[in-house]
Amino acid sequence: MTLEALQLNISSGMVTASRHWRRICQTTLANYGISEACAVPLLMIVRLGDGVRQVAVAQAAGLESPSLVRLLDQLCRAGFVCRSEDPDDRRAKALSLTPRGRELAEAIESELVRLRREVLQDxxxxxxxxxxxxxxxxxxxxxxxxxxxxxxxxx
Known part of the structure; x- marks a missing residue:
């Protein structure tokens, strides 16, 4: 295969593979009663650690701040996330998982680990x-x- 053909197959394949992976993840997330949109910041908080700044979650999730705020509002209302003032900068918001949010995030993360292992085993x-x-x-x-x-x- 030529270099150009390889590059075309990689770039096109990434789009298709991304769609398939998202569909697999969405099915898994639906079993937990959470949307992919809300799961992303939830998982970023568990991965980055409690007390993480909202801006760090936005960057890690690849989200614009206004979009993240709407999702965090939903997660807070559902009792999964709590916001507080950052102790080092009162203008910034620190995010933490509630016990219920941590339980959900860890269950989802565990299932995603299993799925990744299954897909990438060979x-x-x-x-x-x-x-x-x-x-x-x-x-x-x-x-x-x-x-x-x-x-x-x-x-």
Whole structure:
């Protein structure tokens, strides 16, 4: 296969694979009664640790702040997350999971670990590392494009 064909297959395949993986995850999340949109910040909080700043969760989740605020409102109303003033910066909000939220996040995370193991069981660590380099290249291109658009908009 030519380099151009490989690049086409990778870029197209990532879109398709992403759709399939999201569908698998959505089915799993539905079993827990939570949407993918709400699960993302919930999982980011458990991964980043209690007391994490709201802006750090937004960055880790790839969300704009207003979108995250709406999701956090839902998670707080459902009793999964609590917001507080950041002790180091009263302007910032710190996020923590409630016991109920931690239980849900850990159950979801455990199921996602199982799913990843199942899907990737026949892929060698070297192949996973190569795939991760490819994903990172696309992530970096997206960040670069976004920063160019932001700087162009402010000119």
């Amino acid at each position: 892929i060698s660590p070297a192949d996973l590392e190569a795939a991760l380099r490819v994903v990172r290249a696309f992530e970096e291109a997206g960040r670069h494009s976004q920063s160019e658009q932001s700087s162009g908009a402010s000119s």
